[in-house]
Amino acid sequence: MARMHTRRRGQSCSVRPARNEAPSWSNTDKAAIEKLIVDLRKEGTSSSMIGLILRDRHGVPDVKMVTGKSIGDILVENKISSEIPEDLRDLMVKALGLRKHLEDNKKDLHNKRQLHLVEAKIRRLVKYYVGTKKLPAGFTYKPETTEILLSR
Incomplete structure (x- = not known):
């Protein structure tokens, strides 16, 4: 796909492997992951940084695959999402x-x-x-x- 304000095309990036279930080495405790997300948000961390922290420090490659909900949905459920996207x-x-x-x-x-x-x-x-x-x-x-x- 082309970039918005230039005539150049986009840059090819790595693609996440197609999986139906979380890998065996990953953290799959739904309640603990949701609690981590809520705690990180209360500290003032953005949702994209929450995803990076969960991936790098807690061994959660994909929150939606484990919990069935995205980080944004979990924040909306707990009524701590930001006013502005x-x-x-x-x-x-x-x-x-x-x-x-x-x-x-x-x-x-x-x-x-x-x-x-x-x-x-x-x-x-x-x-x-x-x-x-x-x-x-x-x-x-x-x-x-x-x-x-x-x-x-």
Whole structure:
């Protein structure tokens, strides 16, 4: 698949092996895994980092294969999911950093273009999340209020 804002194609990556059940060496205790996920989230860890920690430190190659639910579903069940989806939050942080950089470096045209591209991705993602009702109906991206929104 082609990249969004360039004419280049994507980069081939490794593929996870196709399995129907968890490997014998992995941690398969559902209750312990769900408790770990909840504890890590309460510490302020993002859902993608939770997956990496479970894989690297606790021997859980795939949470969904073991528990039958994704990390996001477990967080929603325990009512500790974030208001803003993680991918949107990361793009907002990136746009905020670019804006702060451009305040000091007004003639940096390359990063000015990157800011436009990142904000286009944010608007596209907000439209998707409002349509899927993961964000409230009146939600709009405003660069002025982004810092306040992310501090919550």
